[in-house]
Amino acid sequence: MKLSAEQLEWTVQGRRLLDNVSLEVEPREMFGLVGPNGSGKTTLLRLLAGLRKPRRGAVMVDDRAMSGMRRRDIARHVALVEQQADTTDRVTARQVVSLGRTPFLLPLRPWSSDDDAVVERALGDVDMRHLADRLWHTLSGGERQRIHIARALAQQPKILLLDEPTNHLDIRHQLSILQLVRQLPVTVVIALHDLNQAMNCDRIGVMDKGRLIDVGPPGQVLTSTRLRHTFGVHADLIEDPLDGSHIMRFRNVV
Numbered sequence: 001m002k003l004s005a006e007q008l009e010w011t012v013q014g015r016r017l018l019d020n021v022s023l024e025v026e027p028r029e030m031f032g033l034v035g036p037n038g039s040g041k042t043t044l045l046r047l048l049a050g051l052r053k054p055r056r057g058a059v060m061v062d063d064r065a066m067s068g069m070r071r072r073d074i075a076r077h078v079a080l081v082e083q084q085a086d087t088t089d090r091v092t093a094r095q096v097v098s099l100g101r102t103p104f105l106l107p108l109r110p111w112s113s114d115d116d117a118v119v120e121r122a123l124g125d126v127d128m129r130h131l132a133d134r135l136w137h138t139l140s141g142g143e144r145q146r147i148h149i150a151r152a153l154a155q156q157p158k159i160l161l162l163d164e165p166t167n168h169l170d171i172r173h174q175l176s177i178l179q180l181v182r183q184l185p186v187t188v189v190i191a192l193h194d195l196n197q198a199m200n201c202d203r204i205g206v207m208d209k210g211r212l213i214d215v216g217p218p219g220q221v222l223t224s225t226r227l228r229h230t231f232g233v234h235a236d237l238i239e240d241p242l243d244g245s246h247i248m249r250f251r252n253v254v
């Protein structure tokens with residue numbers, strides 16, 4: 001499924017947090033969003049997920065305007081994993097993942113064994129089956145993050161939006177989640193701070209002060225000049241002797 005943004009604008013208290021952002025993400029593409037703190041990545045993801053309505057511009061899912069879609073309809077296509085989503089309810093990990101099935105439940109289509117199977121698979125995908133019956137508040141930050149990803153997977157979305165999904169994870173789970181996301185047959189937009197992880201996306205977009213200032217293949221976009229000007233760091237791209245891929249080596253701040 002294709003996801004596009006057309007001239008999006010979002011203003012809060014007179015401050016323009018998103019300024020004329022246009023973007024097209026192709027079906028099954030993995031699109032990375034990078035940019036310094038406060039550059040607008042989360043704001044853009046929330047608009048792309050339909051959680052906020054743009055002041056100006058539109059979000060399109062294939063050729064349908066999201067503004068004309070009902071909440072449940074959006075949720076059947078688009079899932080968002082937020083950076084800090086929490087719950088104070090006394091629920092188990094499995095119950096949180098089960099929430100991902102809500103958009104598909106109807107009076108004439110109640111919970112079924114198919115839903116159980118989807119939830120179990122999602123728990124397995126994030127390596128959380130063994131903790132599925134634990135209460136939410138007893139889980140660690142990284143375990144909660146994996147459960148949030150599982151909830152989004154249980155939604156079986158065509159478009160998956162992820163806001164820094166690896167920021168609480170140990171290195172093994174970082175790699176396995178990114179590998180998993182990469183293999184899913186869905187359109188992905190993923191905000192990442194780790195620029196070396198962003199190198200694995202098909203294309204990336206660079207956000208800076210609410211604007212999307214560059215889009216393209218990672219190797220073309222994340223140049224030493226871009227890292228200096230937008231991220232304020234001196235860095236070199238080094239070639240990995242094993243496979244010829246590029247690795248960023250950060251030196252010091254500008």
Ligand SMILES: Nc1ncnc2c1ncn2[C@@H]1O[C@H](COP(=O)(O)OP(=O)(O)OP(=O)(O)O)[C@@H](O)[C@H]1O
Pocket residue numbers: 012017035036037038039040041042043044207
């Ligand atoms: N509701 C709000 N009211 C006022 N300012 C806001 C609001 N939401 C976000 N902002 C501001 O908008 C800017 C963009 O925030 P956003 O969370 O989208 O950035 P980000 O690129 O995701 O940042 P980070 O990398 O730190 O997660 C920030 O300066 C933030 O303080």
